[in-house]
Amino acid sequence: MVVIDAAFDGGNIHCVDASNPADIRLEIARDRQSDFYQWFSFRVCAEAGDPIKLVITNAGGAAYPKGWENYRPVMSVDGKTWARIPAHYDGGTLTVDMTMPSPRVHLAYFAPYTLVQHDALISSAIATGRFGYQNLGQTVDGRAMDYLRYGSGNIPVWLIARQHPGESMAEWWMEGAFEMLSDAADPISAALADIATLHIIPNMNPDGSFRGHLRTNAVGVNLNRVWDTPDPERAPEVFHVRQKMEETGVDLCLDVHGDEALPYNFIAGFEGIPGITEAQLDGLNGYKALLAQLTPDFQTKIGYPATPPGKANLSMATNYIAHRFGAVAMTLEMPFKATTDTPNPQTGWSPPRCKHLARHCLHALLLQLTGTNIPS
Template sequence: MIEVGSGGGQEGKRIWFIGRQHPGETMAEWWMEGLLDRLLDTDDPVTRSLLSKARFYIIPNMNPDGSRRGHLRTNAAGVNLNRVWNDPDEKNSPEVYWARRNMERLGVDFHMDVHGDEALPYNFLAGFEGIPSINEKQLRLYHRYQATLARLSPDFQTEHGYPKDAPGTSDLKKCTDWVAERFGCPAMTLEMPFKDNANDPEPTFGWSPERSKHLARHCLDALHELIDDL
């Protein structure tokens, strides 16, 4: 886990980004590289503003063992990490177990879990509409973040994505649902395409590492517009 930012003292926001729970989704780690490139650029005025107001907790690769072994969905023990957040096992899913321990210790005001989707050729967000204790503020902030990112990034859209969960039907084994339920904050899953963005195809390189990095920069721009209201 990488920590960045002064945190703004006791009133500072606690911002979490994690990625590549599924090791085959390599675009997530390129996205993380773009995130860190920007957060470590102290000449960037958006970066300076964010770091003065928040402490960032970043896990660029949640599944290093699965990545090393070339797995698509699981860690070294054969566990799909994004299906154990409600009750992770320290032996078989230590990645989630210790990430959760740190979230409990430090708190969470905003959370994004970065993935790639094999089927849908778009960039989109999935939320937490089905959690039991959903509150109006966290849902409003999530919708505002989604709309802001769509306005700032031509590579992001809101028309295509996963169906929304009906009230009370969330799966708390999934990271986004568990975090939103536990901390009452806006939490979301970012999905990126494997091949290309159908809204703006690039015939030579498709959805490339560089485009993943640029999307991360726009995600920080969108966060900057609502961080004061978290």
């Protein structure tokens, strides 16, 4: 007998029929009060050694069907290490043919980052004594909007992640950033603390994360489309963070995301905002160049096309923040797949690699803020 369940922190799957192990029919559930879906995370229980076939029948109707092309899900036995497993996408369904390596396995769209992990991240950061902490206010479901402050320098820098909760790589990136900033022996962290103050929201959308959503909060709001007019009832997450930004100011902001389709790390900017300055554009292009020099996992050739002048959508965080504060605001996108330039067949893009990228992002930040250029 095969049993499928997703009734846990961040879980998402609807089991339609598991009576035939050779044709288990599954559907990904939509975000609440929304049509978006693509994130899945569920457990399969069956006899070790049994062959099973899992068919996600509504894959073709997901938010980003191109995300299934050349895509392989992640699987874990111990809930800690995640390996890629083969899958086949036929334009409508995503099929996994596998032999159970143990009596229970966890399959997911990308290595999950649960709210339990989030709470542990916040607690351990506070325990280091190196961070200020504030609960900025409540989410729709009543959760805390956790905010951490690092350093005491004059330059206000914001790091926010996981507006889109299914992009769990964004919080793995945050974990890497916290490990570096928590390390009293790290010279980059020490220098950053002198020159800047980092304002950090490790998870912009805890409700959506817990509910197993792809893109929205508890009432179906895509948080990255309400920055110009955040309703305190329907999008309190953005409302509270925006208020804090007004208090601190913003010189530079990194908003961390994942992209379903593109197998690259890249940064999207704010080229289309009204009143854009040369200094802002230089800051954007300078940061991207620094990061590309620091790590082969980042590149500047592939990404979203720049928005034409004056056509920016100011409801998106990066555009809104660049426009409101005259800041260098950037959207960092990481892949769900393997990076084309630096693939890893066993893991694809993975939590440890998200964490390495975060370290390189902080190094590039220091170089940017000190005006240091590194020779190419």
